[in-house]
């Protein structure tokens with residue numbers, strides 16, 4: 001699955017989650033995969049080999065009737081058969097044509113147990129039954145998704161979302177990933193509907209008003225990857241490497257999939273080569289689901305996407321185009337890592353998700369060099385490191401004892417972003433060709449089967465002749481990451497040597513159990529030197545490090561998932577050379593310095609001094625980090641006497657960039673430069689820059705008269721500035737713009753801008769709008785994001801809006817609602833209400849199993865409150881000192 005790749009507020013809405021779970025401590029190293037010993041609740045003595053599943057959904061009644069025939073292998077003689085079911089009633093249950101003695105289904109256990117009149121012998125048997133089931137209203141199992149198309153017409157499609165444990169909601173099955181089998185799906189739906197599944201259509205029979213379609217039998221695969229979509233849909237197609245590629249959308253919108261179709265051709269060719277194993281299905285469809293869920297799901301041969309992550313129109317921005325490419329690259333990587341080779345049990349969900357995230361970033365960077373993709377991914381890494389610098393963080397790999405809790409109890413910033421960063425660090429250490437060769441061995445060895453982390457380390461170890469498992473263990477099996485401290489010395493000849501030491505980095509609190517890592521460092525001495533790899537294995541270790549006086553980085557290229565702190569003289573030398581350092585080394589220095597400030601280990605002035613050295617340099621990621629740090633301090637000073645002075649200071653830091661870039665894009669600019677322009681203007685508008693506010697208002701007036709007056713990419717920035725400074729008349733204009741949105745891309749953009757309004761009475765109106773029926777059903781999930789957006793300027797209002805409407809706001813979030821409530825709500829609403837009140841409310845709204853998530857959310861909330869006190873004091877001191885200094 002994939003989450004939306006956008007800024008932190010969207011990261012919190014990363015709803016396309018995988019799985020993981022809550023064990024209090026890190027897991028022990030796992031064995032290579034074996035079906036016999038793979039964890040699971042279902043017995044291994046009766047296993048499914050092949051399913052024929054025929055469904056007849058009644059979309060209006062939200063019910064489903066089905067017939068199922070399963071070829072079983074009895075590996076032991078026995079008289080019970082146990083499998084998963086949920087909300088299904090089975091009838092006419094027979095083994096080898098004879099009725100079974102009893103059928104007991106428990107929705108609480110999500111299990112059905114059949115008892116046979118006589119024990120069945122070892123060998124093949126055939127189980128058959130009919131059943132009645134449900135069509136869901138939210139994104140799990142087979143679900144109905146209503147929508148309103150751009151012409152205002154109402155429609156509905158059926159689609160599926162099974163990961164992790166919801167295939168059992170559409171058909172009774174062995175719903176654990178180690179039980180691979182082949183599937184032949186048949187569906188009877190209205191004759192005018194298009195139908196899509198994992199495999200191409202084998203045959204179709206038209207009746208009076210319905211048609212029955214049978215799809216070709218799949219390869220051996222886990223249940224959670226089975227897919228079915230039906231509705232008034234149409235597609236466009238192309239071929240790549242002999243595979244038919246399709247993009248499906250609600251009829252009339254399929255042409256908006258042209259970019260996605262071209263992307264898929266490119267990515268498929270690249271992956272066929274990289275994995276050394278050709279994509280094994282005859283076709284690969286990408287399906288744009290209107291609404292439904294917020295991310296995408298890698299069903300084998302039939303990937304489903306929220307349509308906002310697949311279709312592009314004239315209303316789309318560069319960020320939309322980047323999201324489409326990178327999410328496709330993620331889901332298509334899963335066709336190998338996840339689908340062809342599946343984790344043995346949910347403990348190793350990171351094998352699916354970290355790998356697909358890392359591979360997608362590599363592919364996106366390769367095919368879009370102007371996007372500087374890895375620099376942008378540094379933001380995702382920093383988000384993971386913030387989460388992982390909590391005492392309550394958890395290991396990437398954790399034991400899952402109850403798969404029903406799989407989705408609730410994990411943190412996507414760890415499973416996706418930390419895992420991606422750790423794989424990138426390992427790839428850099430082993431070398432990209434060696435790493436790829438190891439992946440090829442892994443694919444060949446485990447194709448059409450399952451694997452554990454240990455299998456991956458063994459494959460990488462085989463080609464690299466290194467003990468990869470020993471290096472990886474500390475990163476995968478324990479929470480957190482190290483702070484590497486660097487102390488330099490010079491000899492008489494000017495040669496530098498360094499002493500490296502490590503301890504766990506925490507934003508607050510202390511390491512409950514002293515941790516240790518094997519750290520693959522990349523050491524660069526001199527601004528232009530090539531980095532040297534060094535494995536830090538001891539608690540303290542010496543190494544040569546170039547010549548004295550040269551700048552020094554022990555995280556060259558910002559590739560490492562660790563922080564570094566340098567002795568004062570080395571830091572002074574790095575600062576002196578700051579303008580000449582490679583971008584990524586500067587990014588690493590800024591990232592670490594800001595983290596050390598937040599942890600109270602460095603003064604705020606040390607970070608601000610580095611920020612001031614940027615001048616008019618135009619590196620987007622460096623500025624992105626600096627402005628978000630300035631935004632944090634500005635936020636923390638609101639309502640205090642120094643707020644205005646700090647806003648003026650913050651404006652002075654970004655003014656050189658704004659002067660260099662102006663308002664209008666030039667043809668030869670990279671997307672990064674354009675994004676930087678918009679982000680700096682947005683900050684200046686938020687920080688009260690009068691000329692910027694006036695220009696935004698002027699441009700908005702032109703836009704009200706002519707919707708082509710502002711480029712799609714600039715609309716969110718201009719409308720946001722207008723909203724923050726809006727009076728009642730401007731608010732009404734913004735609302736009118738939102739109501740007239742031509743499509744969902746515009747709708748989300750305009751309504752989110754409206755939520756940035758500051759004036760309390762207008763904000764109260766905005767809150768009512770976010771809850772109103774003027775938002776169409778396919779955008780229901782966006783309402784929660786609107787409430788989160790309100791929080792920035794009107795926290796108390798946003799809190800009462802959330803708590804007063806929590807059921808309606810969380811319903812579209814499906815099974816991720818408990819995670820959002822338990823963990824993200826405290827992180828977002830930390831300054832909206834007293835924390836004991838927030839904690840009490842959260843506890844009352846999630847199951848008791850979410851205690852670890854609540855602890856993580858509350859630790860972040862308490863940290864932010866403490867940081868606010870520390871940063872506002874530090875900023876006051878800084879401004880006081882500055883007041884006496886000469887003007888710059």
Ligand SMILES: [Zn+2]
Nearest residue numbers: 001002353356
């Ligand atoms: Zn994924």
